Amino acid sequence: MRSNAVAAPTGAPAAHETPGPAQTPGRGTRPGGRAAPRKVPLRLRLRRDRSLLLMCLPGVLLLGLFAYVPMLGNVIAWQDYSPYVPFRDSPWVGWDNFVRVLGNPLFLDAVRNTLAITAFQLVFYFPVPIALALLLNSVVTPWVRTTIQSIVYLPHFFSWVLVVTIFQQLLGGAGLVNRVLAERGLEGFDLMTNPDTFLVLITAQSVWKDAGWGIIIFLAALSTVDPALHEAAVMDGAGARRRLWHITLPALRPTIILLLILRLGDSLTVGFEQLILQRAAVGAEVSEVIDTYVYYQGVVYGDWSFAAAAGLVKGLVSLALVLGANKLAHVFGESGVYKRS
Amino acid sequence: MSIDNDTGQAMSRPDAVPFPAPPRAGRAPRRRRRSRHRPVWEGVPGPFTQAGKGIALAAIVLAVLFPLYTVVLTSISTQADVNRSGGMVVVPGQISFAAYEQILSGGIVTRAAIVSVGVTTVGTLLSTIVSILAAYGLSRPGSVLHRPILFTFLITMFFGAGMIPTYLLVSGLGLIDSYWSLILPGAVSAFNVLILRNFFMGVDQAILDAARIDGAGDWRVLGQIVVPMSGAAIAVVALFYGVGYFNAFFNAMLYINDNTKWPLQLVLRSYVLQGVALPGGGGTADVVTGAVSGLPVKMAIMVLAILPILAVYPFVQRHFTKGVIFGAIKG
Structure with a gap:
């Protein structure tokens, strides 16, 4: 099903629709006879679907x-949780932990660092x-294209420990x-431990x-x-630049917006792994983000309730951001991450 | 297997589409040499544009491959060569596998590699099987509890419980210092389940219906039809899981206190990145006290951590472009 959908461009209609995922392939094609709704009594439907339920179980x-x-x-x-007291016996303290978190300058520093990194990377x-994909898309020889693709995808599969070590060695x-x-005879620099260039380092x-994987x-x-579309535009005298602006970029728009939403929500x-690996080298002032802060407060310093409150604040704000961005x-007028049904 | 290959072939066609075949008839004489892959209507870019593109692409490829080259080269160089060049080796000198002999002759690195491979194998098998089952279980809209179960999966993509309660749960279950702590907490990824589900829903329903008419139950349909037809998607999902297990270091940092149980990534971090001498290790012949305890050994550990990925990657990467991943971004 999907392969047909992707193969469609030779036949006109799919052109400026949202690419691929907007329609889940199976959504239109209900399995014949199976979907007969509602009228079948629950007992029979349970019987019919029990293997499906069993499969979902693990x-x-x-x-x-x-x-x-x-x-x-x-x-x-x-609570004022302590690992040495049974969970239920820990005293309840109301919103104290949240008040402590939001009033804590170190937490606010972590929030600021997090947002700075997000903004910088955005x-x-x-x-x-996007630029890389456009560049690669303009390569017309198939084997060159696929070879470069395979190479640039590769680092995505390396661990952060590996990547940071490679940067350290180079x-x-x-x-x-x-x-x-x-x-x-030139003056050297140490990118790994310089707090001023830390944003550049982690973005690099x-x-x-x-x-590479992102393309x-x-x-x-x-x-x-x-x-x-391109052919017609060329006939009408559009140069490469105009086709990029009027055909290619509009085709990418839904994808760009989708990824932007996901990024904003996140x-x-x-x-996290990238930053915690380099926290010691570059110092906590620039590298402490919310997640590392939660880790240190909770697991390292044992202030479990405080850390859980900080983590919860982050989780809820993130959720609100995703829903808001969507x-x-x-x-x-974009379809966003999920569609309302 | 043959079915797998067939779908693979069929699925690869979309890639070729953006490059329509050159015109069959009426070739006009051209002044500039042009690629036969370039569509007729498209003008050939000027020489400067093409040179610029070539240089940019070459630089990108080089940026990926050069670090790998120097890591591998340093790992098979002698300490003398490393001393001469003052660090990472760029120009090949004498080749020596002493570093590999050292790290693979028992001791902490060998053990860590075994731990990593073991956790990765068990974890990938478990995750992939559970995900295939769940994906098929969710592939039929309208089945009993379909929506609630689907939402159970979806919600975990948008709201994570957080590190602290998860840690407390794992330690409450007594999984600290158990290898299961590296597997179970992240065993199911809703995203991967959706990739598979999406792919399963795309399988031609007529085939499935035919099988059902012939009396095949859901287990049989899944095992004998859907799974063999979904080789590409399953390979990609298994790779995602496998890479995740193999590359994870933070969960081990959280849950594994006993450093004799460390996976490779933690050893890499301590010994290579932070330059800490590995404690314990048992005996004098381990990496810390060995003859070439410098850079070649460190880089050999790096290579050890890259190798499994390089070994699996070529077999899976040809499936990437087939829309397997793309289709599942939206739930």
Whole structure:
């Protein structure tokens, strides 16, 4: 089903619709006879679907235990929790922990750092995969294209420990670049421990690791552009630049907006593993973000309730951001992350 | 297997679409040499544009491959070469596998590699199977409890419980220092379930109906028709899970206090990134006290941490472009 949908561009209609995912393929094609709704009594439907339910069971159990039970576990944010006292005996303290969190200058610093990183990366990371996808899309020889694709996807699958170590070995104080600079008699720099350039460093790491992978979704969107549109535009005398502006970018618009929404919704989540790996080297003033703050307050310093409150604040604000951004997308007439049904 | 290949072939066609075949007839004489892949209507870019693009692409490829080259080269260099160059080796000198012999001859790195591979294998199997089952279970809208269960999965994509309660739960279950703590908490990813579900829903329903008419139950339909037809999607999802397990270091930092149970990424972090000498290790022949305890050994550990990914990647990456991932972004 889907492969047909993607293959569609030769036949005209799919051209400026949202690429791919807007329609889940199966949504229109209900399995014949199975979907006869409502009239069948529940007992029979249960019988009919019992294997389906059974199949969902392991997944639901795992999620229930490791996703939903911890959600309830957030009640310790309203307690003065201590691991040595049974959960139920911990005293209730109302909103004290939340008041402490929101009044804590270190927490506010962490929020500020988080937002600074998000904003910086929105400007200097977000457009990179789009540009890269356009560049790659203009390569016409198939084998060159697929080879480059395979190569630039690769770093996405490396761990953060690996990526940070590679940067350390190449750009750190004793790294390769500094050595070459020193041999030329130039002044070196240590990107790894300089708090002033930390934003640049982590953005460079993100670009190296993930920008290549990021193009995959844009390439998919580009592949749905009907070549006939380009052809017609050329006939009408449109140059490459005008076609980029009037055909290619509009085709990417839904995807860009979708990813922008996801990123905005995730404003408070910035590369946790990446940052915690480099916190010691560069100092907490610039590298402490909400997640690392929660980790240190809770797991390291043992202030469990305080950390849980901080984490909960973050989770709820994030949820509000996702829903808000999605609402915004609906206002602008895009389909957003989920559709209202 | 043959069915798998067939779908693979069929699915790869969309890639070729943006590049329509060159015109079959009436070739006009051209002044500039043009690629036969370039559509007729498109003008050939000027030489400067093309050179610029070429340089940009070459720089990008180089930026990815050069670090890997120097890591691998340093790992197979002698300490003397490393000393001469003052760090990472760029120009090949004498080749030596001493570093690999050292880290693979037992001791903490070997053990960590085994732990990582073991956790990755068990975890990937478990996650993939559970996800396939859940994805098929959710692939028929209108079945009993379809929407509530689907929402159970979806909600976890938008609201995470947070690190602290999860940690307390894992420690409450007595999983601290157990390898299961590296597997179970993240075993099911709603995103991957949606990828599979989306793919399963795209399987031609007529085939499934035919099988049902012939008396196949859902288990049989899943095992004998849907799974063999979804090789690409399953491979990609398994890769996502596998890479996730193999690359994770923070969960081990949280849950594994006993450093003899550390996975490779934690060893990498302590010994290579932070330059800490590994404690314990048992015996004098381990990495810390060995003859070439410098950069080659560190880089050899790096290579060890890249190798499994490089080994699996080529087999899976050809499925990436087939819309497998793209289709599931929206729930």
